[in-house]
Amino acid sequence: xxxxxxxxxxxxxxxxxxxxxxxxxxxxxxxxxxxxxxxxxxxxxxxxxxxxxxxxxxxxxxxxxxxxxxxxxxxxxxxxxxxxxxxxxxxxxxxxxxxxxxxxxxxxxxxxxxxxxxxxxxxxxxxxxxxxxxxxxxxxxxxxxxxxxxxxxxxxxxxxxxxxxxxxxxxxxxxxxxxxxxxxxxxxxxxxxxxxxxxxxxxxxxxxxxxxxxxxxxxxxxxxxxxxxxxxxxxxxxxxxxxxxxxxxxxxxxxxxxxxxxxxxxxxxxxxxxxxxxxxxxxxxxxxxxxxxxxxxxxxxxxxxxxxxxxxxxxxxxxxxxxxxxxxxxxxxxxxxxxxxxxxxxxxxxxxxxxxxxxxxxxxxxxxxxxxxxxxxxxxxxxxxxxxxxxxxxxxxxxxxxxxxxxxxxxxxxxxxxxxxxxxxxxxxxxxxxxxxxxxxxxxxxxxxxxxxxxxxxxx
Numbered sequence: 001x002x003x004x005x006x007x008x009x010x011x012x013x014x015x016x017x018x019x020x021x022x023x024x025x026x027x028x029x030x031x032x033x034x035x036x037x038x039x040x041x042x043x044x045x046x047x048x049x050x051x052x053x054x055x056x057x058x059x060x061x062x063x064x065x066x067x068x069x070x071x072x073x074x075x076x077x078x079x080x081x082x083x084x085x086x087x088x089x090x091x092x093x094x095x096x097x098x099x100x101x102x103x104x105x106x107x108x109x110x111x112x113x114x115x116x117x118x119x120x121x122x123x124x125x126x127x128x129x130x131x132x133x134x135x136x137x138x139x140x141x142x143x144x145x146x147x148x149x150x151x152x153x154x155x156x157x158x159x160x161x162x163x164x165x166x167x168x169x170x171x172x173x174x175x176x177x178x179x180x181x182x183x184x185x186x187x188x189x190x191x192x193x194x195x196x197x198x199x200x201x202x203x204x205x206x207x208x209x210x211x212x213x214x215x216x217x218x219x220x221x222x223x224x225x226x227x228x229x230x231x232x233x234x235x236x237x238x239x240x241x242x243x244x245x246x247x248x249x250x251x252x253x254x255x256x257x258x259x260x261x262x263x264x265x266x267x268x269x270x271x272x273x274x275x276x277x278x279x280x281x282x283x284x285x286x287x288x289x290x291x292x293x294x295x296x297x298x299x300x301x302x303x304x305x306x307x308x309x310x311x312x313x314x315x316x317x318x319x320x321x322x323x324x325x326x327x328x329x330x331x332x333x334x335x336x337x338x339x340x341x342x343x344x345x346x347x348x349x350x351x352x353x354x355x356x357x358x359x360x361x362x363x364x365x366x367x368x369x370x371x372x373x374x375x376x377x378x379x380x381x382x383x384x385x386x387x388x389x390x391x392x393x394x395x396x397x398x399x400x401x402x403x404x405x406x407x408x409x410x411x412x413x414x415x416x417x418x419x420x421x422x423x424x425x426x427x428x429x430x431x432x433x434x435x436x437x438x439x440x441x442x443x444x445x446x447x448x449x450x451x452x453x454x455x456x457x458x459x460x
Contacts, residue, residue, distance in 0.1 A: 006049040215330070
């Protein structure tokens with residue numbers, strides 16, 4: 001109660017002659033307090049009614065040894081309860097013949113401890129780092145300088161492919177400078193390298209929607225230490241596209257805070273309004289949407305997100321990415337991008353009956369010169385009906401398996417390839433060892449009967 005409120009009560013006695021006892025009964029203020037106010041007013045005036053802090057305010061009147069004892073226990077794991085601390089502090093004070101602290105004094109001492117000190121002592125350096133360490137929030141200097149990519153399990157249930165409830169995942173690619181979402185994919189099952197590749201494919205290549213202008217190859221891709229982000233496939237793709245991959249420090253997600261905040265925005269603004277949302281403390285809902293419907297809803301939300309003003313930027317992420325106009329670094333073609341992102345390289349030896357891979361046998365007439373050689377194959381994990389064959393990074397052919405639905409190889413194709421390969425080898429022999437051709441000429445002028453040639457089949 002300040003001096004003005006005290007005078008408002010006391011003036012009833014000073015000006016209206018209301019007895020102090022009646023004032024104490026009506027206001028709930030003790031008569032002793034009212035008498036002290038009246039004495040201050042008569043001797044020093046109205047200004048004396050203003051409350052004045054105690055001279056010892058902010059200082060503890062508990063003995064220093066008792067304070068040190070309480071702080072020691074409060075910073076020890078496991079920390080005792082306040083009641084236990086009070087009992088132990090009283091016992092320690094009694095043993096030293098010192099004044100026993102009250103429960104309120106113990107509570108005040110514990111609560112006055114620095115929160116950072118308590119976190120470091122009781123929860124360790126990791127918790128202290130995440131809560132109290134100073135973080136420098138850096139923003140990329142320009143669009144496509146740094147992209148962030150991460151996954152999150154969405155707080156929603158959908159109808160899975162088998163008709164059962166399923167909880168999907170979302171992978172997004174965000175431009176650090178503009179906060180624009182450059183690409184995304186929503187999928188069922190755990191995150192994998194192919195899902196990451198599909199999100200990057202959409203982020204890098206030009207979109208069909210002209211309003212979704214974000215595209216190009218980033219200089220830096222900032223990711224975590226998930227198995228899909230640390231795969232050799234992504235590493236080789238990054239080398240081919242001249243992308244530098246930076247992995248965040250293990251167990252320190254602060255570097256991906258921008259994309260984490262976007263995940264929170266998706267959950268609170270989009271998923272909370274959709275059927276099947278898994279709210280905090282809610283029961284398991286009945287799913288209504290399937291994966292394509294959720295994909296459409298996410299696509300519409302991302303379009304809205306990219307076009308609305310960002311609270312930190314003051315403009316929309318799309319306008320921040322477009323800026324004054326510039327040309328992003330692009331792959332030569334979509335086929336080249338698919339060959340890097342959506343196919344996985346493996347080394348295989350070309351056998352006489354083709355290339356054996358994943359229990360399949362892949363064949364093409366162009367493979368005839370490479371029998372016995374090691375080649376590199378690339379395949380799409382989503383469709384292994386065909387593989388792409390490379391020799392020292394040079395494309396050779398597309399080999400198809402026997403059960404390919406559209407392409408079937410005939411025996412004539414194989415025989416033609418065999419003869420071409422044999423002619424090529426004989427030509428090479430004749431050039432290097434001319435005597436071989438001379439020895440093969442017939443010694444007699446009599447014609448020899450034609451020799452029947454046996455055709456070689458797989459069963460042979």
